[in-house]
Amino acid sequence: MTSSPPAITTTGRLRASGHVLRPLRTELRENLLAMLADGRDPWPGIHGFDDTVIPQFERALIAGHDIVLLGERGQGKTRLLRSLVGLLDEWSPVIDGSELGEHPFQPITPASLRRAAELGDDLPVAWRHRSERYAEKLATPDTSVADLIGDVDPIRVAEGRSLGDPETIHYGLVPRSHRGIVAINELPDLAERIQVSLLNVMEERDIQIRGYLLRLDLDVLVVATANPEDYTNRGRIITPLQDRFGAEIRTHYPPTIDEEVAVIRQEADLTAEVPAYLLEILARFTRNLRESDAVDQRAGVSARFAIAGAETIAAAALHRATRQHEPEAVARPVDLETAVDVLGGKIEFETGEEGRERDILEHLLRTAVAETTRAHLGGLDATVLVHALHGEHSVGATVMTGEQITAADVIAAMPVLGESELYDEVAARLDAHTPGERAGALELLLEALYLDRRIGKESAAGETVYG
The missing domain is CATH 3.40.50.300 (P-loop containing nucleotide triphosphate hydrolases)
Known part of the structure; x- marks a missing residue:
């Protein structure tokens, strides 16, 4: 003052x-x-x-x-x-x-x-x-x-x-x-x-x-x-x-994930709630880019990359909440794709990587998601969900999510697991309390199972089906 x-x-x-x-x-x-x-x-x-x-x-x-x-x-x-x-x-x-x-x-x-x-x-x-x-x-x-x-x-x-x-x-x-x-x-x-x-x-x-x-x-x-x-x-x-x-x-970039996340929190102007694990994914994504041989490290990968990514996924959440009349705007893992769509121009790739830019970004993003899920959901027994999605003697259940699919629809599509407390444990580990936060946590669980090659995934036209 x-x-x-x-x-x-x-x-x-x-x-x-x-x-x-x-x-x-x-x-x-x-x-x-x-x-x-x-x-x-x-x-x-x-x-x-x-x-x-x-x-x-x-x-x-x-x-x-x-x-x-x-x-x-x-x-x-x-x-x-x-x-x-x-x-x-x-x-x-x-x-x-x-x-x-x-x-x-x-x-x-x-x-x-x-x-x-x-x-x-x-x-x-x-x-x-x-x-x-x-x-x-x-x-x-x-x-x-x-x-x-x-x-x-x-x-x-x-x-x-x-x-x-x-x-x-x-x-x-x-x-x-x-x-x-x-x-x-x-x-x-x-x-x-x-x-x-x-x-x-x-x-x-x-x-x-x-x-x-x-x-x-x-x-x-x-x-x-x-x-x-x-x-x-x-x-x-x-x-x-x-x-x-x-x-x-x-000078140098933040040496730890926590410090990278702190920079994003401080600098990003978020128009919707972005859960901590999504900020961590963006931080890890940025660090993976800084270590990639496909990226021109002489130009560097600015902290503004992750900041712009956080603002983009927050905007995607608000866009969805407005169009689908959701009571709260909360970013979910599905919104990470929107960041990839707009952030590629902020990276300078090495000569010889022409035409592979999108593939490189998506691969490094998947790596960041896998690292984050291991950090937060490691040791979690999700066998009961895997069985429900595969099906014992018939076609298994499927869960659809996407840029314009509401949190309520995601939660409703999740298979009923009887007395299993798997969903509650995932929500507790990811500090998810509201419906929007729980839907995002469950999406991250599904993505973790897909990356671990335990379930399948198909994406098209802004929609993703796990099963």
């Missing part, structure tokens, strides 16, 4: 209050150490980095280094950088009306220096929230020096100022982030001449525009993200800029 800014409005009152100017890196370091000492988590919502990335990241901040995070897509690099905002003071004073948000005790532009000399303690003070001290730029090939650093403003020149006058400069993103954090996503995508423009900012902390060197004592932290292959192998980042970053930290 955001608090109200302090009521101080002049530099004199700010000085009388005992306020102390802290350089940006000192502010980040001291606030981080205070949070660690108090046992507070500086990185809320970051999963799987606790023993690897986070310690390196914290040491780099304590050292005051500019940082580049190296990792494949969807590893949480940008989210981690955005978390840096939480280490800034909630409110910081700036010279009211200053173009670069300068601190009242330390003006750096000619205009602010002149105002400070004229007004003294009456120099007006405004307050900037920490959310305004973080700027993010996606590096694209068309990014210009003017975007990042600045350029001569022709309007100011037309007003009569000379080209050499510092006040003719229209400042770019980096100077405007003075006393703040600049994040550049996909750094290697910047053209080399643009990368060169960052060298002085990161070392000498001044800027050069069209041959004019401006000695601005900029106080910025530069952080960036990059794909490891672009950064280290293709020569797409110039060596002097690479040398300017004090810390190069490798």
Whole structure:
């Protein structure tokens, strides 16, 4: 919750209050150490980095280094950088009306220096929230020096100022982030001449525009993200800029299933209930893709793949519930096929796999389902159901499910097992209580028996028959 800014409005009152100017890196370091000492988590919502990335990241901040995070897509690099905002003071004073948000005790532009000399303690003070001290730029090939650093403003020149006058400069993103954090996503995508423009900012902390060197004592932290292959192998980042970053930290995908599921739960915007075992299947599916020789691992398999999958099966459940007038919208294993239908385009396959993409996805999904059923239904004796579906002396029972078949219909189609408590045990293991949840649990049991080659399965036109 955001608090109200302090009521101080002049530099004199700010000085009388005992306020102390802290350089940006000192502010980040001291606030981080205070949070660690108090046992507070500086990185809320970051999963799987606790023993690897986070310690390196914290040491780099304590050292005051500019940082580049190296990792494949969807590893949480940008989210981690955005978390840096939480280490800034909630409110910081700036010279009211200053173009670069300068601190009242330390003006750096000619205009602010002149105002400070004229007004003294009456120099007006405004307050900037920490959310305004973080700027993010996606590096694209068309990014210009003017975007990042600045350029001569022709309007100011037309007003009569000379080209050499510092006040003719229209400042770019980096100077405007003075006393703040600049994040550049996909750094290697910047053209080399643009990368060169960052060298002085990161070392000498001044800027050069069209041959004019401006000695601005900029106080910025530069952080960036990059794909490891672009950064280290293709020569797409110039060596002097690479040398300017004090810390190069490798990120990775969540190392455990639980952490993968935690990311999906946190990031997915679900429009219907998605049982935990389905999220686990999606997590395992994603991890199987990351380990597959058929998938281009240089591109990676983003966490967004599983997130989009969860949102898709939730949408399928809501679609069914709406059309079939079900009282609740609950995703079931049958909805996993809808995810396969739309997620293939998010994966880059190896050369030579053309035409096999769908088969690869379906095979790895079946593997994920089998791994999940073993984890949750392992050791379960389902012989009585197998017998009912096979039939002793006549044609056995069949169970039909599908994208538009209701939970009530699935439950009603299940064979009566007499005094067997199999269905209740499955529901208990999968934490299924409502009819929608129980139908999904029973579907998973049927799929497990099919994958174990104990029953048959036929699918066509959005419907599946087990028997």
